Amino acid sequence: MALATINPFNGEHVKSLDGSTASEIDVALAGAASSAPIWAATTFARRAALMRNVAAILRGQSESWAQLITLEMGKIIREARAEVEKCAVTCEFYAEHAERFLADEEIESDAGLSYVAYFPLGTVLAVMPWNFPFWQVFRFAAPALMAGNTAVLKHASNVPQCSLAIEAIFRDAGFSEGVFRSLLIPGAQVQGLIADPRIHAVSVTGSEATGRKIAAAAGAALKKTVLELGGSDAFVVLADADLELAASIGVAARYLNGGQSCIAAKRFILVESVADRFLELFRRRAGALRLGDPGDEGTDVGPMARADLRDELDRQVQDSVRMGAVPVMGCGPVSGPGFFYRISILDRVQPGMRAYEEEIFGPVAIVIRAADEEDALRIANDSRYGLGGSIWTRDIGKGEHMARRLQSGAAFVNGMVRSDARLPFGGIKASGYGRELSYLGIREFVNAKTVWIK
Numbered sequence: 001m002a003l004a005t006i007n008p009f010n011g012e013h014v015k016s017l018d019g020s021t022a023s024e025i026d027v028a029l030a031g032a033a034s035s036a037p038i039w040a041a042t043t044f045a046r047r048a049a050l051m052r053n054v055a056a057i058l059r060g061q062s063e064s065w066a067q068l069i070t071l072e073m074g075k076i077i078r079e080a081r082a083e084v085e086k087c088a089v090t091c092e093f094y095a096e097h098a099e100r101f102l103a104d105e106e107i108e109s110d111a112g113l114s115y116v117a118y119f120p121l122g123t124v125l126a127v128m129p130w131n132f133p134f135w136q137v138f139r140f141a142a143p144a145l146m147a148g149n150t151a152v153l154k155h156a157s158n159v160p161q162c163s164l165a166i167e168a169i170f171r172d173a174g175f176s177e178g179v180f181r182s183l184l185i186p187g188a189q190v191q192g193l194i195a196d197p198r199i200h201a202v203s204v205t206g207s208e209a210t211g212r213k214i215a216a217a218a219g220a221a222l223k224k225t226v227l228e229l230g231g232s233d234a235f236v237v238l239a240d241a242d243l244e245l246a247a248s249i250g251v252a253a254r255y256l257n258g259g260q261s262c263i264a265a266k267r268f269i270l271v272e273s274v275a276d277r278f279l280e281l282f283r284r285r286a287g288a289l290r291l292g293d294p295g296d297e298g299t300d301v302g303p304m305a306r307a308d309l310r311d312e313l314d315r316q317v318q319d320s321v322r323m324g325a326v327p328v329m330g331c332g333p334v335s336g337p338g339f340f341y342r343i344s345i346l347d348r349v350q351p352g353m354r355a356y357e358e359e360i361f362g363p364v365a366i367v368i369r370a371a372d373e374e375d376a377l378r379i380a381n382d383s384r385y386g387l388g389g390s391i392w393t394r395d396i397g398k399g400e401h402m403a404r405r406l407q408s409g410a411a412f413v414n415g416m417v418r419s420d421a422r423l424p425f426g427g428i429k430a431s432g433y434g435r436e437l438s439y440l441g442i443r444e445f446v447n448a449k450t451v452w453i454k
């Protein structure tokens, strides 16, 4: 089956690529399997040297990778450059720290010597989304490879050139072909791969629906999974918040990447006494954002990645409006070529509306009003998701206390939720399970083996 690059800015078909054939898939899996023991026996120093080469290639050709990202999924060019740099930083982070993160850990017991030692699992299948087409892959690959695993990538079908570019980067950095392979296949073909005995574990970043299917298939095959799924992060503004700061960061937290980020601030939960004032500040800043050509340096928000995603977003918005939600700004697609959706704010969102219950993956800020602080926390936790969330208050003690009560994998006080190679990243509830990044991320795809010696 052919895959294609469609430019989201103008809807033009740019390029078709042949999908991987059955024999190409077999060759890739065989190569990953035969490379696995060799790569597992490679020293940390050697793995780190190659990973640093990857960082250098990312930086050396940063502009061309950034342009490819922008072309295939519509991210504005400034954000695309930052994405490439973040990948390089993360490769260097694991090059430097992987050996320490996976060092033997002695544990006192009745043995003469007992300890935990970490060994790679084999080949990890990565199923990845288009929204950060480089970052999602490197966030998985840098720790998985540094731990001594080999990897097979199935990237999202709308970013096939990014998928091949990443494979080429690893190859050019000196990794043998079997250590990192990319397959151009549709999602429907993934189940067969999971069942293949040459795959030992699966890492998926994507929607809740995909996560459930992959977890079921991996469960049937008894294979370890890490699921990084959707989110509906709360952005809780308390009465004593610095409203100017909260509004300015809130706009960035919602509209970054055209609103297509798992940890975007999706639900603005405002304590009623400051709701109107915050909303006015937020609206003014959001209204100043420039929607346009993602390749232009001056653009703040680009198109959505695909027409079907834009249309589904609009259905979520219009259904909610029919049930009483109030459009404050935008709330509709832009006519003409390209997959643009207006920079939008939807106020007075209530339980039962799609905008309340579902993930809103695009440039639409959802506003929910709360009676007081406790009510705000209750609403924040009234979500099927549990990825991130933030609390805005001048009282740091109160903010920390509320952050600890937020049902999420990450809680920020007076800051925008973001990922950082040094800090663990992941969710609870329908946002999935397992952690990426930091020392926890590299310990997901290893066998933590107990060694006991009399």
Ligand code: NAP
Pocket (backbone or CB within 6 Å): 127, 128, 129, 130, 131, 136, 154, 155, 156, 157, 158, 185, 186, 187, 188, 190, 191, 205, 206, 207, 208, 209, 210, 211, 213, 214, 227, 228, 229, 230, 231, 261, 262, 263, 359, 361, 387, 427, 431
């Ligand atoms: P998606 O539709 O679930 O696709 C993600 C990946 O899964 C793609 O490679 C897709 O392939 C594949 N896939 C689709 N159906 C499949 C199936 N039945 N079996 C196996 N694989 C299948 O998600 P998306 O629209 O690309 O990405 C947006 C979602 O990802 C949002 O929900 C977002 O919140 C979430 N996300 C989460 C994180 C996190 O860290 N928690 C980070 C980023 C994004 P095809 O393209 O071929 O369909």
